[in-house]
Amino acid sequence: MKRTLLLLSILINSIAFGQLLPCNELFISEYVEGWSTNKALEIYNPTNNPIDLSQYMVIRFSNGATSATAANAVQLTGTIAPYDVHVGVLEKLDPNGTGQEAPIWDSLQARADAFYCPVYDVSNAFYWNGNDAVALAKGVTSDIPNSLLIDLFGKIGENPGDGWTSAFPYVGTNGDIVTEDHSLIRKPSILKGENNPTISYFNPLAEYDSIPPVVDIGGQLYGNWFSLGSHACDCAPASLEDMNTDLVSITPNPSNGSFNLKGISSYSSILVVNSLGQKIKLIEGNFSDSILLELDESKGVYFLRLKDSSGKRLTKRLIIK
Numbered sequence: 001m002k003r004t005l006l007l008l009s010i011l012i013n014s015i016a017f018g019q020l021l022p023c024n025e026l027f028i029s030e031y032v033e034g035w036s037t038n039k040a041l042e043i044y045n046p047t048n049n050p051i052d053l054s055q056y057m058v059i060r061f062s063n064g065a066t067s068a069t070a071a072n073a074v075q076l077t078g079t080i081a082p083y084d085v086h087v088g089v090l091e092k093l094d095p096n097g098t099g100q101e102a103p104i105w106d107s108l109q110a111r112a113d114a115f116y117c118p119v120y121d122v123s124n125a126f127y128w129n130g131n132d133a134v135a136l137a138k139g140v141t142s143d144i145p146n147s148l149l150i151d152l153f154g155k156i157g158e159n160p161g162d163g164w165t166s167a168f169p170y171v172g173t174n175g176d177i178v179t180e181d182h183s184l185i186r187k188p189s190i191l192k193g194e195n196n197p198t199i200s201y202f203n204p205l206a207e208y209d210s211i212p213p214v215v216d217i218g219g220q221l222y223g224n225w226f227s228l229g230s231h232a233c234d235c236a237p238a239s240l241e242d243m244n245t246d247l248v249s250i251t252p253n254p255s256n257g258s259f260n261l262k263g264i265s266s267y268s269s270i271l272v273v274n275s276l277g278q279k280i281k282l283i284e285g286n287f288s289d290s291i292l293l294e295l296d297e298s299k300g301v302y303f304l305r306l307k308d309s310s311g312k313r314l315t316k317r318l319i320i321k
Helices: 002-017 141-146
Strands: 027-033 039-044 056-061 073-075 085-090 114-116 133-138 148-153 182-186 208-211 214-217 220-223 249-251 258-262 267-273 279-284 290-294 300-308 313-320
Touching (some): 027 133, 027 148, 073 141
Antiparallel strands (some): 027 182, 039 085, 056 133, 182 208, 249 258, 258 290, 267 279, 300 313
């Protein structure tokens, strides 16, 4: 009990003495809770400086746990360039593995910048299953109580059952479970992490868009990892985009499949792809300033790619609800 109170006290103090400023610190940009061992975490650098990841760790608070040990944490490795991401993936690579040792899918392996936690008994930080709080902290695994919490997925000390849902309060079957067998992508408008360990409730869809991590196309299952490896965030300066994103607007977004595109007169092609990168619709020609884009697709996240006559490109995200 004393250790638990100490940990919560330190986490609470991290808010008082380490207040997060917008675009000033790493945060989780995508959470993947896929079938079997397909687990991944994408971390975004919203600053204009490279950041050394060896100063950071991921901590899992399993099934409502209020404290964590070194066995529940893993130190990160590598460096994140400005406005870039780091994709960490659970290290299950044995093609002959079964059960908890089943290999992650090749398509997810290809997205990884680093692999973590190959042995559960040494570190189980990347073994979440939809109802575990996952923290990004600054510090070392040997001294978790003195680490600085900088982002939190879920709620420490709460077990929501199979996972947190889309409706609140999440009791029983109220709402759809979106943190189990789903990927959640941080909304572009989110500029910093959630570092309040005593939040009253965790609303996963307040800051994230949810997509299933596996899709069935013609009876064949495919990993839905297309969005891993880059993150759209309002922290990034306009100079990082080939085109001026402020001129283009999409309303409503999310929608039921009908989108009003404005500010597109300088573009020569409009391509819509799904989260696997597969072409959904291509429109070419001379556009007026405003057109109506109609998509007869299932709910989920899609990507709009605009290109002008010189080859410059702009990518926007579409959400069908």
